[in-house]
Amino acid sequence: xxxxxxxxxxxxxxxxxxxxxxxxxxxxxxxxxxxxxxxxxxxxxxxxxxxxxxxxxxxxxxxxxxxxxxxxxxxxxxxxxxxxxxxxxxxxxxxxxxxxxxxxxxxxxxxxxxxxxxxxxxxxxxxxxxxxxxxxxxxxxxxxxxxxxxxxxxxxxxxxxxxxxxxxxxxxx
Amino acid sequence: xxxxxxxxxxxxxxxxxxxxxxxxxxxxxxxxxxxxxxxxxxxxxxxxxxxxxxxxxxxxxxxxxxxxxxxxxxxxxxxxxxxxxxxxxxxxxxxxxxxxxxxxxx
Numbered sequence: 001x002x003x004x005x006x007x008x009x010x011x012x013x014x015x016x017x018x019x020x021x022x023x024x025x026x027x028x029x030x031x032x033x034x035x036x037x038x039x040x041x042x043x044x045x046x047x048x049x050x051x052x053x054x055x056x057x058x059x060x061x062x063x064x065x066x067x068x069x070x071x072x073x074x075x076x077x078x079x080x081x082x083x084x085x086x087x088x089x090x091x092x093x094x095x096x097x098x099x100x101x102x103x104x105x106x107x108x109x110x111x112x113x114x115x116x117x118x119x120x121x122x123x124x125x126x127x128x129x130x131x132x133x134x135x136x137x138x139x140x141x142x143x144x145x146x147x148x149x150x151x152x153x154x155x156x157x158x159x160x161x162x163x164x165x166x167x168x169x170x171x172x173x
Numbered sequence: 174x175x176x177x178x179x180x181x182x183x184x185x186x187x188x189x190x191x192x193x194x195x196x197x198x199x200x201x202x203x204x205x206x207x208x209x210x211x212x213x214x215x216x217x218x219x220x221x222x223x224x225x226x227x228x229x230x231x232x233x234x235x236x237x238x239x240x241x242x243x244x245x246x247x248x249x250x251x252x253x254x255x256x257x258x259x260x261x262x263x264x265x266x267x268x269x270x271x272x273x274x275x276x277x278x279x
Binding site: 053056110 | 178179180181184185186187188189191192193194195196197198199200202203204205206208209211212213215216219222223226227229230235236238239241242243245246247248249250251252253254256257258259260261263272
């Protein structure tokens, strides 16, 4: 029951901060709203019993990626950011009915009754070991190929980011 | 009704994930600045993670958390490459909004 109350608290915080991400005009404030949403989502992970994922969310998203965004924002000049309008209002007004339609469709799907089959094999293993151990066992046995592919993807993206981010002497205009 | 609200079920995670996905999608379309578009994309990716964890919680499985782990790694690499592209676009073209990028051949 306490888990449920924590879920509702973190869910309301994350929705509030998500609205802030869309609405706020200053990009620094947008980063701060995103930070709040990510911390609330990691709280949801902790309340759902996924401790490893919640701590990884805190370490990777909240620390690394948010700092990365702030670093990029400092590379962009401020005068231009304040001069320009941050929202494309016409596109926003024309897209809003479709977002509402998406919500209505999700509501209909939930109301029509979605159910998943119960399977309690993992639960007994989770009780004996911890969450992180079970994830490690699964990750290095069943999902080992995907894990290796993910490491290759990270290597490729690292090389690409280094190539893209290096200083160029010439500019094109 | 109160009893239903106080026991964990998979629909609450799905509803939260759908709401956050819609917010992120709307942000991706309504924003003009490239950096804030990427931030809305991060919000949408996180909503998928919530759905995975919710399925795990109710169904007593562990596979969804592994896929959420992969999603986090994917989001990290996507942020690195995307922000590198934005930085080089700004450095070469002095462009940071999506409507300023009008030609492809440099």
